[in-house]
Amino acid sequence: MRTEEKQRNHGMIEMTTRQADEITPAFVAEADELVSHYPVSKRSASLPLLHHWQNHFGFVDDSGVEWIAARLDLTPINILELVTFYPWFRREAAGKVIIRVCRTLACAMAGSYDVKEKFCEAVGLDPHSEHHGFGSAPPTTADGKFSVEFVECLASCGSAPVALIGDELVENIKPADVASLVKNLQ
Numbered sequence: 001m002r003t004e005e006k007q008r009n010h011g012m013i014e015m016t017t018r019q020a021d022e023i024t025p026a027f028v029a030e031a032d033e034l035v036s037h038y039p040v041s042k043r044s045a046s047l048p049l050l051h052h053w054q055n056h057f058g059f060v061d062d063s064g065v066e067w068i069a070a071r072l073d074l075t076p077i078n079i080l081e082l083v084t085f086y087p088w089f090r091r092e093a094a095g096k097v098i099i100r101v102c103r104t105l106a107c108a109m110a111g112s113y114d115v116k117e118k119f120c121e122a123v124g125l126d127p128h129s130e131h132h133g134f135g136s137a138p139p140t141t142a143d144g145k146f147s148v149e150f151v152e153c154l155a156s157c158g159s160a161p162v163a164l165i166g167d168e169l170v171e172n173i174k175p176a177d178v179a180s181l182v183k184n185l186q
C-alpha cells in the first residue's frame, strides 16, 4: 500500500503508514550495493540512497530519512538537510508524471515561460502556481496524474526550450506542441 500524506501540522508531516515498514529484501540488497561503491566514506552514499528511496516510494517520508541515516551511521538531520535542499527530492507525493520545464537563460529566451504555461493549462493546473521547494511536491493535479514545475538548466541548451517529461528529454518545444505532448501521456 502506498504511503499517503495525511496532513501538515506545524511543519511536521503526519503519515498513515511508514515507508520503512514496506521495505523488501530486494530493496535492502540494492541499497547495500549502492553503499559498497563508497568504501572510504559511507556518507557519500547519501544521495544515491535518497534517489533509490524516492524512485521506489515516490517521495521520502520521516521513516526514510531515519532509515537512510541509520544505514550510513549518520543522524537524521544529515539526510533531512539534503531532502530539503535539493528540489529534486520530495517529502510528499507528486504526480505520476512530472513535467519539468527548464527556465534557465537559453530556454527562457527561447520561450520556456510560455511553454510551461501551456503545460499547466493542458493538464489543468494554475499556470501561476509555484513550487515552494524545501521538500514540498510541485503543483499537482487533483487526480494525481501530473505535476508541472520549473527547473534549472537541463544541459541541452542548444535545443532550447526543453523539458523533462518523466524520464524523457523533449527538445525544441513550441507552445503549439504542448497539447499533443500531453495528450500522448494520457
Ligand code: FES
Pocket (backbone or CB within 6 Å): 102, 103, 104, 105, 106, 107, 108, 152, 153, 154, 155, 156, 157, 158, 160, 162
Ligand atoms: S538553459 Fe535550458 S537546457 Fe540549458
